[in-house]
Amino acid sequence: MVHTRMHTLAPSLTEPQGHGLRLRPWDAGCDADARIWLRGHLDPEFRRWNTPLTLWTDLGGARKSLRARAVEAGEGRAASFRITDAVSGTALGHIGVNEINRPLRLARVGYWVLPEARGQGVATRALFLASRWAFAELGLYRLELGHAVGHEASCRIAERCGYAHEGTLRGAMWEAGRHDMFRDAHLHARLATDEEPAAPGPR
Known part of the structure; x- marks a missing residue:
């Protein structure tokens, strides 16, 4: 079978990296990426705070979800990144710049971190990188971040990264x-x- 690469980042855009992380586009045609995507979405902590538009629970659903992300990237409506360790390349989670509105120079950001990567500042560092990238690379003016009331960890991460x-x-x-x-x-x-907040250091 021929492997068709469908990346969740337009080819003309660069990959953010720094602070011990590299943000890489998901490959919608890669089974390994689909398995990570599925594991992240089935994690109880993810499901406690997030409800996807389609409530899929299997590898087929994960592949379809990633393909949809790739289509959005190709149309310039979103950019989705696999958060990885800069040295080992190990997948740590996901961060996306979503619902990009070019006329208003506006987008919404969202993220999740795999259970084994929590408590290491991964989400904070990834949000710092993705925010800087969205302003510089996409020329956006406003980034929004929403989370369910009660999700105190997301409140802290947002505020550390300058999101009032x-x-x-x-x-x-x-x-x-x-x-x-x-x-x-x-x-x-x-x-x-x-004013950009102080850069977080790698853990």
């Missing part, structure tokens, strides 16, 4: 594992003109 807490959005997210109930979300945002 702007308020509470009522009923802005689905409840865990459901598409028929809603919960409140905290909205954080950072502007290109905001």
Whole structure:
């Protein structure tokens, strides 16, 4: 079978790296990437705070999800990265610059970290890198980050990376594992003109 590469980053764009990490595009045609994507989405902590548009639970669903991400990348609507250790190349999680609105120079960021990589500052370092990249490479002006109320770890990560807490959005997210109930979300945002926070060091 011929392997068709479908990357979740447009070929003209560079890969962010630094602070002990390298952010690499997911390969939608790679089974290893699909297995990591599936494992991340089946993790109980991910499912506690996130409810995907499609509630898939198998490798086929993971492949389809990554292909959809690759299509969005090709159309300039998103960029999705596999967070990896800069030295070993080990996958640590995911970060995406999503819902890119070119006229408004706006996008939303989201991330998750695999269980074995938690407690090492991975999400903070990845968000710092992805934010700098989105402002410089994509020319965006505003980045938004939303998370369910009660997810204190995401609040801390956002604030460390210069995302100011702007308020509470009522009923802005689905409840865990459901598409028929809603919960409140905290909205954080950072502007290109905001002072960049201190760079996080590698753990």
